[in-house]
Amino acid sequence: MTAKRDARREDLKGRLITAAQAHIQSSGLGGLRARDITAEAGCALGALYTAFADLDELILHVNSITLARLGAALREEATSAVEPRAKLRALARAYLTFARDNRMLWAALFEHRMAPGVAVPEWHLAEHAVLIQHLVEPLAALRPAAETPDLLARARTLFSAVHGIVAISLEDRFIGLAPTDLESELLNFVDVLVTGLETERK
């Protein structure tokens, strides 16, 4: 009996995650309401709260899938390129491509906030490592003398810079780049940075 109930609960969770994912991808995190998701998942409003603690927990599960998909896309680039410059260029391009192709799901990673006073659970925090983990190895190759904490800080800085270039432009901010310039500017930016790192190493 318990096994059957567990299976039913897992099925419900899956349907709710799929519905929330579709909703975020089409309309963004802003317009997300519990009743729309349960309607799409074909269950009662209250059922959401038997499967998840609240709407935030459901959103974290959607973000978790997005991070895993983004992580897979980045891992593929990190393993296909060999030289640090080629690797960092490939990672930046893959990040831009993923953000472009999954606009709203990608934006939800950075827009979602927990209710005041509620911490993001550890299991989800740890998943954000995919955003920087592939940057550490090429940065280490460019800065052989740097220690791990420094390399991690450099990786966070580089990720934030690339994210800023992509986000300011994709969000159509006044100060962003034209869509046609974005990829070439981003790759040029990575090139200048790598040249700077190579020069400093000498």
Place this chain on the structure above:
Amino acid sequence: MTAKRDARREDLKGRLITAAQAHIQSSGLGGLRARDITAEAGCALGALYTAFADLDELILHVNSITLARLGAALREEATSAVEPRAKLRALARAYLTFARDNRMLWAALFEHRMAPGVAVPEWHLAEHAVLIQHLVEPLAALRPAAETPDLLARARTLFSAVHGIVAISLEDRFIGLAPTDLESELLNFVDVLVTGLETERK
């Protein structure tokens, strides 16, 4: 009579802007409600709509003041430093300092969105130029052969990168830098980029 009515309207506008500014600076754009602002400004709810078209127009006026203050802070740094490297470092540090000291007002510049289908008025769009205008001159010194459209694209890219580093960390995003590392990482980032530009010029 008209002069007196105009003066009264200007006074009302000023009080509403001051009240909205104080509200955004203490609680951010998220919790901004017309009735809180009019209560603080000591006028009826309807008075807001005699002074401004809507709440969005009032927010644009607050953002306009924030941009002017940020512009003044950046201008001061741009004129005090001479060498491109020193100038870009000073501008990055001034941007971080302004963002830190005016957290919510600064965030409102990037969080505010007009209602769907409503364009940001031209007078306000033009004010965003302060974010990149001081970057063009030092970039031109580092890239003497570059033409104006390229320099403007480089300035937008550099602004977006610096903004990304500052924003991801100040917003306490999982992937951001520790507050103690932020300034040194940001300045190190600018240094590497300038070294890259200098090397490419040779």
